[in-house]
Amino acid sequence: MRKRGIRLVAGLMAVTLCYCVAVAALFGADRARTAEGMDEVLYLPNEKLLTHFTGGLNSVIADLLWLNCIQYTAREHHGLRHFTWLEAMLTTSTRLDPYFTDVYRLGAIFLAALRADADASLNLIRTGMLHNPHSWHLPYEAAMVYLMNKREEPDARYLATRYLSMSIATGNAPGGIANLTAKLQDEFSLTEIEQDTWKEMLHSEDEFLRELAQRKLIEIDLRHVCRIMNEALGIFKSSRGRPAASLEELVTAGLLRAIPEDPLGGSFFLGSDGVAYNTTLLDDVVNRTLNPVINALDSYNQQHQAWPPDLETLVRTGFLKEIPKHPYPDQHWEYDPSTGHIQ
Template sequence: MIKVLDLLRFAPGLLLLATLSAPPGRPAQKQGGGPLLPRPGLLQTLFKSQQGLVTDYFWIMMMNRIGIAVRPDQYRDVYDYAELVTDLDPKFRQAYLYGGITIPVHLGREKYANTAESTRLLRKGLQHLPDNEQIAFQLAYNLMFFDKNYKEAADIIQELSKRPDAPPWYSALATRLYAQSGDFDNSLSLSMALRDGAQDEETREFYAHRVEEIRQERILRDLDAAIQHYKAREGHLPDGLAALVTSGDLPRIPEDPLGGKLFLGEDGRAYSDAVKFRMELIQDERDENGERLVPKPRVTTHDESQP
């Protein structure tokens, strides 16, 4: 039985916890928004010998907030609970994952709320649990999908690919992310190493093709820059790539490493007819089936292959 003296000793703390903690309904709000929650240091002082119980209590409260949240600000409240739970127990893996995954809210038209809070929580998780693959991959997902920080995402995925049980597509994803970030040197070096170290012909062919894809994307990026330079000077897009040679923005139209014909798309970017898509992960323009739309060639009055 719990002694009366123990009850008396913990009564002030229990009362404070009940007062400052949100009940299952709408939580009390602090000035500036967000639920009013006790400070971690206060809880650690008052409940020094009951840390596990207190952590579990706020974990249950966090799950409750996830269950009843319907608005972006209510999902944002989940972040405060996750912060408190992981301050009390920095090794609480589920709090990082559940919070990181559920906090972001899609607002429509490729816009999201609470992404910074989600990424911040996952970074905290990776700091305290550096070997956790799930947290690392979710952070990489946030970085590539929400933040467009492809270089850091590639670094994380590349580290994950070194694990003995890592799936082979980790390395393939890392090469694509490096290319999308514009870090072509890293992307090429990694792809060449994977090509040369391949143990089977299929893998070797895949990375040999990836090397040429990366080289192609580098050329297309250079063409994009020339197109934008022309547009900034002339006030309109060129009729085609050949116009960039005539204007002096290009010395010549480069050859496509994949053997295709390069052309100027209706969106003002360069493309190749040798591939369906450019070497990119995310693009907002999609058709009714969710497929990315590839712009049609810009109408020209002359053969682009002949400057």
């Protein structure tokens, strides 16, 4: 009996040591920078190999990896916002424990809302649905991705309704999901649906998720203000026969009470195209637009051991489908081929 206890303790110590080495390598390498200018380097243990060292404690290791994934996501959210290794970390966690529904659900939100990778988000959700067919959360989150991140696609509403119906079909979804489906079918405002989603997350036990929800709700308000300003700009042009020279002119004309403040520290401005913008919203779009470009630059550098001479090379060599337009009016991407830096 005593020998068995010693073997058990030794086994647990081995598992703990293996995990500590893996996580240390994971985050030590994550912070490493190479002389060639690579953005980030990461060693993430292969989940199939890692399984052999968990001693049957796959779910425990998956829990710990998920906690580290949340920390990594929070750090990136307050840092460069590249989220380069987010998908790999989520994949490792879910393969260690394919029934860990929170990783699929929250990981999909991170991929869609922060990394702006709706396809990766949906792939993660669909994998989760195969292993967890009775979870109403996963098809619900898939519907949210179509409503919030793929809203411009022609079949987005249809697919969202389809996934919501799948959520209801599990028999576990709350009554509000049926109401949401009805809202969608009746062509109610998608903004209202998005607001409800983030408001629900305000009650999360995780501080980072509450912070993210608060920010997203403010962003919704900022978009609403921009719509009001653009409506006022249209009225001004129709009544005066000329476009407004500034947003302040809308206040003078009585079309706006005042130029509101941005709680997130940004500002509103009138673009050269006559459209009202908000810098907080545009800066977020800039970061999300840059992510696939940065990933393409890194992939090119890894394959060719050099940075491309220009961004067009990424398109010609198949690393990027197209060069995205800069979100700010009259601004263009600045790329340095000697460092691979783009802004």
